[in-house]
Amino acid sequence: MNVIFTQLLAGLQVGAIYALIALGLTLIFGTLGVVNFAHGALYIIGSYIAVLLLTGLGLNFWLVLILTALLLFGIGIVLERGLMRFFYNRPHTDQILVTFGLAIVVQEALRWRFGANPLQYPIPSWAGRPTFFYGAGATPPEGSLAIPMPFLTGFVPYPTFRLTLILVAVLTVLALFALLRFTKFGLTVRAGMRDPEMLRFLGVNITQKFSIVFGIGALIAGVAGVFGGPIVTVSPDVGMALLVPSFLVVVIGGMGSMIGALVAAVLIGMASSFSVLAQNYTSDIAALIGADSGIVQTLFAALQQIVIYLVAVIVLLVRPRGLFGKKGVFE
Amino acid sequence: MSVASADPRAVQPRAEASARRAGTPRPLLWEALVVGLFAIVVLTMPFWIIWINGYQVLANHIVIWAMFALGFDILLGLTGYLSFGHAAFFGVAAYVAGLSFKLVSSDIIPAMIITGIALTIVGLFIGYLTLKRSGIYFSILTLAFGEMIHALVKSSALQQWTGGDNGLTDIPNRTLLGIRLEEDLVFILSAIILIVGFAAARQIKRSPFGLMLRAIKENPMRLEYTGVNVWRYKMAAYLISAMYAGMAGFLIVVLEGYVASEYLYWTTSGEVVIMSVIGGVGTLIGPMMGAFFLLYFENVVQAEIGEQWLLVLGLVFMFMVIFVPGGFADLIRKTWRGIDKRVRPRRHNVPDMEPNADRLAGEPRTGSV
Numbered sequence: 203m204n205v206i207f208t209q210l211l212a213g214l215q216v217g218a219i220y221a222l223i224a225l226g227l228t229l230i231f232g233t234l235g236v237v238n239f240a241h242g243a244l245y246i247i248g249s250y251i252a253v254l255l256l257t258g259l260g261l262n263f264w265l266v267l268i269l270t271a272l273l274l275f276g277i278g279i280v281l282e283r284g285l286m287r288f289f290y291n292r293p294h295t296d297q298i299l300v301t302f303g304l305a306i307v308v309q310e311a312l313r314w315r316f317g318a319n320p321l322q323y324p325i326p327s328w329a330g331r332p333t334f335f336y337g338a339g340a341t342p343p344e345g346s347l348a349i350p351m352p353f354l355t356g357f358v359p360y361p362t363f364r365l366t367l368i369l370v371a372v373l374t375v376l377a378l379f380a381l382l383r384f385t386k387f388g389l390t391v392r393a394g395m396r397d398p399e400m401l402r403f404l405g406v407n408i409t410q411k412f413s414i415v416f417g418i419g420a421l422i423a424g425v426a427g428v429f430g431g432p433i434v435t436v437s438p439d440v441g442m443a444l445l446v447p448s449f450l451v452v453v454i455g456g457m458g459s460m461i462g463a464l465v466a467a468v469l470i471g472m473a474s475s476f477s478v479l480a481q482n483y484t485s486d487i488a489a490l491i492g493a494d495s496g497i498v499q500t501l502f503a504a505l506q507q508i509v510i511y512l513v514a515v516i517v518l519l520v521r522p523r524g525l526f527g528k529k530g531v532f533e
Numbered sequence: 534m535s536v537a538s539a540d541p542r543a544v545q546p547r548a549e550a551s552a553r554r555a556g557t558p559r560p561l562l563w564e565a566l567v568v569g570l571f572a573i574v575v576l577t578m579p580f581w582i583i584w585i586n587g588y589q590v591l592a593n594h595i596v597i598w599a600m601f602a603l604g605f606d607i608l609l610g611l612t613g614y615l616s617f618g619h620a621a622f623f624g625v626a627a628y629v630a631g632l633s634f635k636l637v638s639s640d641i642i643p644a645m646i647i648t649g650i651a652l653t654i655v656g657l658f659i660g661y662l663t664l665k666r667s668g669i670y671f672s673i674l675t676l677a678f679g680e681m682i683h684a685l686v687k688s689s690a691l692q693q694w695t696g697g698d699n700g701l702t703d704i705p706n707r708t709l710l711g712i713r714l715e716e717d718l719v720f721i722l723s724a725i726i727l728i729v730g731f732a733a734a735r736q737i738k739r740s741p742f743g744l745m746l747r748a749i750k751e752n753p754m755r756l757e758y759t760g761v762n763v764w765r766y767k768m769a770a771y772l773i774s775a776m777y778a779g780m781a782g783f784l785i786v787v788l789e790g791y792v793a794s795e796y797l798y799w800t801t802s803g804e805v806v807i808m809s810v811i812g813g814v815g816t817l818i819g820p821m822m823g824a825f826f827l828l829y830f831e832n833v834v835q836a837e838i839g840e841q842w843l844l845v846l847g848l849v850f851m852f853m854v855i856f857v858p859g860g861f862a863d864l865i866r867k868t869w870r871g872i873d874k875r876v877r878p879r880r881h882n883v884p885d886m887e888p889n890a891d892r893l894a895g896e897p898r899t900g901s902v
Contacts, residue, residue: 231669237669237672237673285855288855292858294668294669295609295613295615295668295672296854296858298615298669298672299615299806299810299850299854300851300854300855302803302806303847303850303851303854304851306803306843306846306847306850307844307847307848307851309847310841310843310844310847311844313843313844314840314841314844442799446676446677446680446799449673449676449677450673450677452673453670453673453674453677457669457670500689500690501690503688503689503690504685504688504689504690504691507684507685507687507688507689508681508684508685508688511677511678511680511681511684514677515662518662518665518674519662522665522666
C-alpha cells in the first residue's frame, strides 16, 4: 500500500507539470488555432526568471511565483501582439515553423547568456524537509509537516516542494476552469473557440481577448517553470525536452480539449511512475510467465523509457482523435 | 477546378487527362541539361568550396545532407506534410548500417540492402501511426515517434548494441568490392547517388504520381472523393522521403565510421526542416541550397562569430519564415523575374499558401483555381 501511495504521488507530480504545460498549449490551440512550438521555451523562461529572482534578489518564494507569472503573462501578450498576430492568416506549417524558430532562438539565447550547464535552484527552506503521511497508530516525528492517511502502515515521506506543486497545479486548473466557466471573459473566449467569425460579426473585440488568452497560456507555463525548475533542472534544452511529452498529452487528450489534456496528463504521469514500480517486480513477473528474469528486466527497463509513447500509440490506435477529441477539430 | 467540382463525375477524367499532360516528358535535352549542370556543380564542389574557405570533408557533408533535404522536399514540398521526425530514418539507417559493418560485412552493398529493409519496416510503422492525421497532428506525432526511437535506442535494454549515449564506435573500414572507401571515394559515391536522386526526384515531381502528391497538398478530401486512394499515395511519398533520408544516414556512416546518438535526436529533424525552409520548399533545388547554407554557416561562418552561430541561425530562420516564406529559391526567382520581365509568373509551391501569396505580390492569379 505504501509503495503504491508513493507512486501515486509521483505520478500526480509528473502529471502536474505536463498538465500545466499542456493546458496552456491546448488553450492557445483551441482559441487561436496555433500550435505553439515555443511553449517549452516559455516554460524554461519561467524557470530562469525564478532562479534569477531567488538567487539574484533573494526574494520570497511566493513573491517570486507571482512575479514570474506576471512577467510571463506580459511576455505572452507581447509575443501575441508582436509576432503571432501576423500568422493567423498564414498556413499552419508557417505557424509551426515560426514558433519552432522562436524556440531555437530562446534556447540558444539562454545558452549564450547562462551557459549550457544547469543552474542551481535554491529550494525555499520550508520545502526542504519532507512531509510525512502516517497511518493509524504511527506518530509522526516532532516539528514536521504530517498528514494522517489511515490506510497506510507507518510513514511515507514525500518532498514538500513536490507536494506543493501538485497543490498549486490543482488550484491553477480550478482557477482556469472557473475563469472560463463563470466569467463573461470566459464566455466570450469559449464562444470564440467555437466560432470566432460569428463573434466578430456580433461586434466583440475577439483579437484583444485572444492576446489575453495567449498571455494566460504563457502564465501557466511560467508557473510550471517555477515549480519544475528544481524537479526537472534548469538548463536551456529542458524546454524542448518537456515539449514533446506535453504535445503527447495534448494529442492523447484530444486537440483543443482541456479536460482531455488534464486526464491525459495524469494518465501519462501514472504510466511513467508505475512502470518504474513494475521494475521492482521483474523477477516475480518472470517467474509468473516462466521467462528468464534478465530478459524481462531489460524489457521492462526499455518499456519504462518509452512508456509514454506506448500510451500514445495505444490511444491513437483505439481513438485516433484522442480521448476527448471532437470530430472536425483541425482535420 | 471550381467548375469541375460542381459535377463530381467530371473530375476523374479531367484529373487523368492533366496527369497525362504532366506525365509527358519535357524535351530530353532540357532534362539532361539541368541534371548535367547540377552534376557539374556537385562534382566540382571539392574544388570550388576551397575558394570560399571550405574544405573537402565539408563538401562530403553538404552532399549527404543535400540528399536528406531533397527527400524531405518530396514529403513537405510536394505532399505538404511537415515531418518533425525524419531524424528517425536518418538515425535508424545510420545505426543499422553501422551494425551491419560491424557484424555482417565491411562491404557497403549488403549493408545497403539490410538498411533498406530496416527503413521500410520503420517507415511503415511510423507512417501507419502518423499518416492517419494531417497538418498539425502529423507534425506533432512524427516529432513524438522520432523521440520514441531516440529513447529506445538509448535505453538500457539496447545499450549493449547501440552504445547508448556514446553512439556506435569501432566501425571497421568500409569497403566496396574490396576497395577501401576513403574520403574522396565516398565523395564521388555520394555525389553520384545525389545526382541520380536529383534526377529521380525531378521525374517524381513531374510524373502523374507527383501530380497526385501535389493534389493531396491542395485538397486531400476532394481527391478522396474522386475515388483516389489518398492513403496509398501519402504512404508512398512518406516512404520515398524516408529512403532519401536513410540513404543520407547510410552515407554519413560510410564517411565518418561512427554513429552519434544525436542522429536520432529532434535537432537532426529540426536541421533538415531549417534547410528546407531557408532554401525554398517545393523547389527540390532550394532545400539543397539550404543544406549548403546551413553546413557552410555551421562550419565556416562559425569560425567568425563563434559559439553563437546557432542563435544567429535561429534568427535567420525566423527572418526567412516571417519575410521570405519561399526561401532562397523564391528570392532568386523573384530577382530573376525582376530582370527578365518575359518570365511567366509562376505559382508558389509552399504548402497551402498559394492564392493569397500571389495576390499579395500584386499579380493576377494564374490557372483556374
